[in-house]
Amino acid sequence: MNTPKRLHPILQGARACVFDAGGTLIHPDWERLAALAEAHAGRRFGAGEMRRAFGEMLKSLNAPEQGKPPVDQTGRHWTFRAMYGGLGLDASACTKLVGHIDAAHAERHIWCSCDEDAPRVIDELKGRGLLVAVVSNTEDGRVRDALGAAGLADRFDVIVDSHLVGVSKPDPAIFRHALELLNVEAHEAVFVGDSYAHDALAARAAGLRAVLLDPLDLHPDAVCPRIHSLGELLPPAV
Ligand SMILES: [Mg+2]
Known part of the structure; x- marks a missing residue:
């Protein structure tokens, strides 16, 4: 019998995976x-x-x-x-x-380039029953617009835009807001983002598990697991 290959260890037992948007799922033009x-x-x-x-x-x-x-x-x-x-x-x-x-x-939204791994990673996580969400700091409430320009907007269970909810990362309140919408506990959620301060450390302070997306290897001393691409959340290809 084929058992599904394992996701990144930090996702074991998780019910939700929450992503930062800019620099994580979408990139500047x-x-x-x-x-x-x-x-x-x-x-x-x-x-x-x-x-x-x-x-x-x-x-x-x-x-x-x-x-x-x-x-x-x-x-x-x-x-x-x-x-x-x-x-x-x-x-x-x-x-x-x-x-x-x-x-x-x-x-046209300046953050409109889709990360090359994002679609298959999101689809795989959803296929395994995880809820998938976005928590993004924006200046103008247009994260849904950016995700739409990148072709990703319809894939998420929850999208939280700091400008629209009136609170930004690293404030723990924005993470709590997303968890309430997802109806999961903090320890059941993994946060994936490219900012050590606003994503990784902030999510951990709010009780979530965190993974730092560090493609340029700028944070060798990070206190949380690091990945160099979103694809590392999935099992390695055989
Ligand atoms: Mg970012």
Whole structure:
């Protein structure tokens, strides 16, 4: 008899898997972000260097680099403003670019690229009877729009958008809200996200199990399990 192969050990016995959205299920449209920087700041960036700068910026939220001011987490698209700053653009260029990102984002969500593993991972988890949800911090209440642009929106049992519920990660209240909607206990849920501070540590503080998605290996000292791609949640292919 064929027994189903095991999921990642952290999912053993879990009833729900809750995902962060940006950087986990969906990714920025790096091509548009590169084109904007080239057109309006005269700099050419590759997707790889932007991805790394974005990851380093997220890491610095939890562990600020010595001698550098903390990342200003306010204002529209602060994550991209900080990313461009990390790539060497000055403050005025970053502010100008944010305006152009805003215009591009109004036309089509700037986080519209589907993670290549996301559809099969979600489908496999659902096929095994797990509830699947999203908890995302947004500035404008458009996470469903972003998931729709990436072709994922219809797959989830619950979608929680910080802007719509009035509370953001790392506040434990947003995790509790999702758990109530899912009708599961904290210890029965696994949270998967790419931010060590806002996802992994915050979810653990709220009593959930946590997995850090760390594709660039930026967090070797993480206190929770790490994966380099979402596909690692599933059994290895034979
Ligand atoms: Mg994220």
